[in-house]
Amino acid sequence: MSDFIAAPIEAAAPQLRSGARRSAWIRLLMNPLGAFSIAILLLIILFGLSAPLFAPWQPGETDLLNANSGPFTPGHLFGADQSGRDIFSRLMWGTNGTVIAALITLVVALVVGLPAGLLAGFYRGRADMILNFLSDVIMSLPGIVLLIALYSLAGPNINLAMAVFGVIIAPNFFRLVRAVVISVRSELYVDAAKVVGLSDLRIVGRHVLWAVRAPVVIQSSFILAGGVGIQGGLDFLGMGDPAQPAWGRILQQTFNNIYTTPAAVLFPALILTLTILALILLGNALRDVLQETSRSKALSPRRRRALIAKAAQDREETATESVAIGSSDDVVLSIRGLRVGYPTGDGVVEVVRGVDLDVRRGEIHGLVGESGSGKSQIAFSTLGILPREALILGGSILLEGVDLLEDKKRLRGVRGRRIAYVPQEPMSNLDPSFTIGAQLVYGLRAARPMSAKEARERLVALLERVGITDPERVMRLYPHEISGGMAQRVLICGAIASDPDVIVADEPTTALDVTVQADVLELLRELSAERGLAMILVTHNLGVVADLCDTVSVMKSGQIVERNDVDELFAAPKQPYTQELLASSRRVELMEA
Numbered sequence: 076m077s078d079f080i081a082a083p084i085e086a087a088a089p090q091l092r093s094g095a096r097r098s099a100w101i102r103l104l105m106n107p108l109g110a111f112s113i114a115i116l117l118l119i120i121l122f123g124l125s126a127p128l129f130a131p132w133q134p135g136e137t138d139l140l141n142a143n144s145g146p147f148t149p150g151h152l153f154g155a156d157q158s159g160r161d162i163f164s165r166l167m168w169g170t171n172g173t174v175i176a177a178l179i180t181l182v183v184a185l186v187v188g189l190p191a192g193l194l195a196g197f198y199r200g201r202a203d204m205i206l207n208f209l210s211d212v213i214m215s216l217p218g219i220v221l222l223i224a225l226y227s228l229a230g231p232n233i234n235l236a237m238a239v240f241g242v243i244i245a246p247n248f249f250r251l252v253r254a255v256v257i258s259v260r261s262e263l264y265v266d267a268a269k270v271v272g273l274s275d276l277r278i279v280g281r282h283v284l285w286a287v288r289a290p291v292v293i294q295s296s297f298i299l300a301g302g303v304g305i306q307g308g309l310d311f312l313g314m315g316d317p318a319q320p321a322w323g324r325i326l327q328q329t330f331n332n333i334y335t336t337p338a339a340v341l342f343p344a345l346i347l348t349l350t351i352l353a354l355i356l357l358g359n360a361l362r363d364v365l366q367e368t369s370r371s372k373a374l375s376p377r378r379r380r381a382l383i384a385k386a387a388q389d390r391e392e393t394a395t396e397s398v399a400i401g402s403s404d405d406v407v408l409s410i411r412g413l414r415v416g417y418p419t420g421d422g423v424v425e426v427v428r429g430v431d432l433d434v435r436r437g438e439i440h441g442l443v444g445e446s447g448s449g450k451s452q453i454a455f456s457t458l459g460i461l462p463r464e465a466l467i468l469g470g471s472i473l474l475e476g477v478d479l480l481e482d483k484k485r486l487r488g489v490r491g492r493r494i495a496y497v498p499q500e501p502m503s504n505l506d507p508s509f510t511i512g513a514q515l516v517y518g519l520r521a522a523r524p525m526s527a528k529e530a531r532e533r534l535v536a537l538l539e540r541v542g543i544t545d546p547e548r549v550m551r552l553y554p555h556e557i558s559g560g561m562a563q564r565v566l567i568c569g570a571i572a573s574d575p576d577v578i579v580a581d582e583p584t585t586a587l588d589v590t591v592q593a594d595v596l597e598l599l600r601e602l603s604a605e606r607g608l609a610m611i612l613v614t615h616n617l618g619v620v621a622d623l624c625d626t627v628s629v630m631k632s633g634q635i636v637e638r639n640d641v642d643e644l645f646a647a648p649k650q651p652y653t654q655e656l657l658a659s660s661r662r663v664e665l666m667e668a
């Protein structure tokens with residue numbers, strides 16, 4: 076029976092800050108489904124609460140002259156039942172009982188399912204095994220049969236029946252919370268909390284409960300809908316208190332009269348259906364809103380256009396300068412006037428502000444600068460992998476004279492083929508479920524049509540070239556069976572396999588042991604020279620720049636403030652910011668020495 080209300084729910088994001096929470100409420104009200112369902116539920120609650128003031132009749136009051144009367148009979152808007160009791164008034168009086176019954180189900184399901192899920196997910200082991208077993212046992216029980224058996228034991232006690240239903244439905248919460256807790260438990264911030272000595276209770280209270288609250292809120296809406304439906308069903312079967320008006324009982328009474336006053340059955344059926352529908356829609360709206368709040372969200376084309384126009388207007392007021400750039404025949408990739416921004420409220424914050432950059436064949440072009448200066452945004456723009464909410468506010472990215480920004484398809488077409496990427500974290504860029512060989516072959520065949528055998532042979536030769544000894548064996552290994560340095564070589568092999576013209580490398584050695592950093596840098600230099608690759612190297616490390624790059628662009632606050640050949644820039648930095656950057660780097664080197 077618990078499947079009756081089970082709805083697939085993805086865990087919503089663990090971290091919603093208070094600002095995000097506020098906006099989630101506003102978004103819920105702005106979401107048509109959310110606004111509609113909240114309005115319906117408020118009206119229904121108001122309908123029930125106003126019964127003592129506005130109900131034309133008391134719940135048990137009879138008007139025998141109008142027994143079995145149809146809707147719109149004077150004095151009986153929805154008609155009257157066999158005993159002459161007013162259906163409209165009884166629906167009003169019955170609302171509170173329904174709300175209370177649904178809340179009892181929810182509270183019991185939460186009290187049973189939430190702590191059990193937290194316990195099982197956080198501690199795993201024996202507790203998890205026992206609680207999982209109990210959950211499976213409860214889920215296998217035939218719920219309705221159990222509730223009917225309860226009636227024969229305890230009599231017509233709907234609140235007790237709803238509490239039992241809460242226990243039957245609790246595995247929904249248990250399973251959901253357990254799954255979220257298991258994923259949160261392996262997060263680094265939970266390890267960090269353990270390391271600083273926080274007790275398990277505080278970790279659960281501060282981090283884990285925070286993570287499960289969104290999925291629990293969403294699931295609660297579906298549980299309430301289930302509660303309303305089950306209460307209606309039990310009352311319809313005559314298992315509620317006959318002295319209390321209840322929607323299900325009213326439905327049953329009007330159903331008994333279906334041949335005399337068929338229209339009267341509509342009203343209790345409608346209020347039950349509307350309530351359940353509103354709760355389910357609310358659950359769906361909550362899911363949209365809470366998951367949206369946590370994920371990067373694409374802007375609508377209209378809002379995108381408005382924001383780009385506003386940014387252009389603001390820019391006219393604060394014109395910025397860019398560093399002059401020479402021209403050269405062997406330029407492969409040419410970025411001109413690139414501007415990238417992100418929406419903030421009703422405006423846009425520009426994080427790349429009119430960047431010009433040329434990379435020549437065989438050149439390694441370093442992009443350095445403080446954290447947040449926009450280096451990665453340039454790399455991601457070149458690869459077409461900016462977050463969905465990012466706005467390209469202007470400029471062009473020309474690959475051999477063809478603007479990639481003009482056509483998303485074109486950008487997608489060159490990515491992985493003519494422009495390849497070497498990422499920062501080699502291990503997290505390899506899928507743990509597939510062997511190195513399977514991943515490399517799949518990637519290469521996606522970029523260049525060829526037979527699997529041909530791809531394999533090419534990759535084995537390339538693995539050897541990037542310094543992997545025994546490449547045949549490595550092709551058969553899974554990512555966890557190789558070291559970080561080997562993983563980065565594998566990714567470099569994957570990047571060059573499709574014979575690209577440009578490589579974008581984002582901090583390619585940061586995650587590596589110092590002993591292998593030099594080897595990987597040397598490999599990149601050799602490959603660039605050997606294959607005439609144009610390379611953009613994003614890095615914080617001026618030592619890497621000095622070792623590897625031919626040209627350097629120094630970035631600050633979204634702009635390139637200085638650009639020069641690497642030797643000249645290191646020998647005579649012109650801009651105060653570059654001088655400060657070099658001085659800081661030397662201070663760090665001295666401290667390390």
Ligand SMILES: Nc1ncnc2c1ncn2[C@@H]1O[C@H](COP(=O)(O)OP(=O)(O)OP(=O)(O)O)[C@@H](O)[C@H]1O
Binds near residue numbers: 371444445447449453
């Ligand atoms: N999804 C996003 N939404 C809003 N702002 C963002 C987003 N992604 C990046 N930014 C902002 O863009 C700016 C530039 O970020 P970027 O990652 O390019 O910096 P960076 O120079 O590569 O820094 P680091 O070296 O630390 O990686 C930062 O101020 C950052 O906060």
